[in-house]
Amino acid sequence: MAPKVLAIVLAGGEGKRLMPLTADRAKPGVPFGGIYRMIDFVLSNLANAGYLKIVVLTQYKSHSLDRHITKTWRMSTLLGNYVAPVPAQQRLGPRWFAGSADAIYQSLNLINDERPDHVIVFGADHIYRMDPAQMVAEHIASGASVTVAGIRQPLSTADQFGVIEVGPDGKRISAFREKPKDAVGLADSPEEIYASMGNYVFRTDALCEAVTSDAKNPESKHDMGGNIIPELVKRGEANVYDFRDNEVPGSTDRDRGYWRDVGTLDSFYEAHMDLIAIHPVFNLYNFDWPIYTDYRPWPPAKFVHGWEGRVGRAVSSMVSPGVVISGSLVEQSVVSPNVRVHSYATVQESVLMEGVDVGRNAVVRRAIIDKNVRIPEGAQIGVDLDRDRERFTVSSNGIVVIGKNQIVEA
Numbered sequence: 001m002a003p004k005v006l007a008i009v010l011a012g013g014e015g016k017r018l019m020p021l022t023a024d025r026a027k028p029g030v031p032f033g034g035i036y037r038m039i040d041f042v043l044s045n046l047a048n049a050g051y052l053k054i055v056v057l058t059q060y061k062s063h064s065l066d067r068h069i070t071k072t073w074r075m076s077t078l079l080g081n082y083v084a085p086v087p088a089q090q091r092l093g094p095r096w097f098a099g100s101a102d103a104i105y106q107s108l109n110l111i112n113d114e115r116p117d118h119v120i121v122f123g124a125d126h127i128y129r130m131d132p133a134q135m136v137a138e139h140i141a142s143g144a145s146v147t148v149a150g151i152r153q154p155l156s157t158a159d160q161f162g163v164i165e166v167g168p169d170g171k172r173i174s175a176f177r178e179k180p181k182d183a184v185g186l187a188d189s190p191e192e193i194y195a196s197m198g199n200y201v202f203r204t205d206a207l208c209e210a211v212t213s214d215a216k217n218p219e220s221k222h223d224m225g226g227n228i229i230p231e232l233v234k235r236g237e238a239n240v241y242d243f244r245d246n247e248v249p250g251s252t253d254r255d256r257g258y259w260r261d262v263g264t265l266d267s268f269y270e271a272h273m274d275l276i277a278i279h280p281v282f283n284l285y286n287f288d289w290p291i292y293t294d295y296r297p298w299p300p301a302k303f304v305h306g307w308e309g310r311v312g313r314a315v316s317s318m319v320s321p322g323v324v325i326s327g328s329l330v331e332q333s334v335v336s337p338n339v340r341v342h343s344y345a346t347v348q349e350s351v352l353m354e355g356v357d358v359g360r361n362a363v364v365r366r367a368i369i370d371k372n373v374r375i376p377e378g379a380q381i382g383v384d385l386d387r388d389r390e391r392f393t394v395s396s397n398g399i400v401v402i403g404k405n406q407i408v409e410a
């Protein structure tokens with residue numbers, strides 16, 4: 001009989017480094033790529049691989065995330081009601097999850113109900129395609145207690161990741177340090193480290209034992225990457241799964257192995273620019289491994305002559321349904337549903353979320369504009385960064401970010 005597998009998606013992350021986009025939504029609920037939300041990528045990967053028993057552990061500001069999962073995933077006839085969002089239940093006392101391992105510990109009842117042989121524990125805030133079944137197969141064949149997905153990343157980013165060292169067989173993890181400040185590069189590539197993708201496959205007994213004994217340890221931060229994985233590595237029971245070995249149907253040479261942690265404003269912005277590059281490094285047109293999301297009855301996008309017959313155009317951009325671009329120019333941008341861009345406005349190298357309205361003559365450059373923000377007539381965003389710093393968030397790479405309910409003065 002095929003082994004029984006339950007998937008747990010950790011979706012409680014607060015996403016402090018994505019403020020103001022996470023001011024009133026959880027990080028996995030942040031809109032991405034026009035019509036998606038970040039969590040759609042991990043859920044699509046699981047669903048495409050045939051894993052349809054999925055619980056999503058939510059916590060922080062989870063309202064819009066819950067609504068999205070319920071509407072898009074849980075009610076889906078395709079998936080047959082399997083994806084269930086599970087909020088922090090405070091079963092074990094009047095507290096929220098103390099960390100990602102505590103989130104699992106407090107949800108052990110779900111594992112006990114389901115009695116799987118193996119548990120997939122994946123994060124919810126990465127943009128990538130992956131066939132998790134290949135990782136599960138390798139995990140089962142190796143007999144490891146846990147298998148951690150690993151990918152090479154620049155040495156300079158070591159302090160954002162769990163850094164993996166492997167033994168002579170290239171598989172058994174010999175050391176694991178969570179976000180080290182003093183990492184050294186790989187022997188065969190000194191400018192790279194081997195990073196944990198925050199995706200794990202556990203033998204069920206090993207996971208239950210690990211989170212239960214961790215819960216009793218007052219010194220622990222109850223963090224998967226900070227506590228659970230290092231403990232299993234110390235016992236010599238953890239293996240790595242190299243993401244380079246993953247073959248997703250329909251992927252191209254260009255987007256094979258693409259994985260983006262979009263935890264900061266700059267990486268979130270760069271991942272959008274990856275989508276609209278002339279030869280996109282992440283290909284949304286792979287219908288062999290579709291990314292599912294919530295489709296609403298929006299009409300098609302429309303490009304119309306505006307004031308004085310000026311042509312409305314978008315080039316090198318992705319434009320979602322419901323958008324109207326009239327007498328204005330949109331370049332190298334990702335435009336979400338129901339955006340309006342009015343005559344003589346210019347939008348360049350920007351990400352506009354649902355319902356944004358760009359007034360006549362306005363200029364928006366290298367910016368991320370959150371849902372429903374109105375850019376008034378003649379306003380300039382991303383033109384004078386010193387002025388923008390006084391009123392908005394400006395990322396370290398100079399991207400201007402305007403949050404959901406911010407008022408933009410004319």
Ligand code: ADQ
Pocket residue numbers: 010011012013014027028057058059097098099100103122123124125160161162163178179195196197198223224225226261
């Ligand atoms: P981080 O992403 O920094 O590093 P964390 O903030 O714990 O770790 O988030 C991991 C996942 O768990 C995210 O999907 C987040 O949304 C979720 N999460 C966090 N706290 C939660 C809670 N209380 N309840 C439910 N879900 C919660 C991790 C690993 C690193 C690895 C990187 C890869 O710890 O080792 O390198 O991911 O990006």
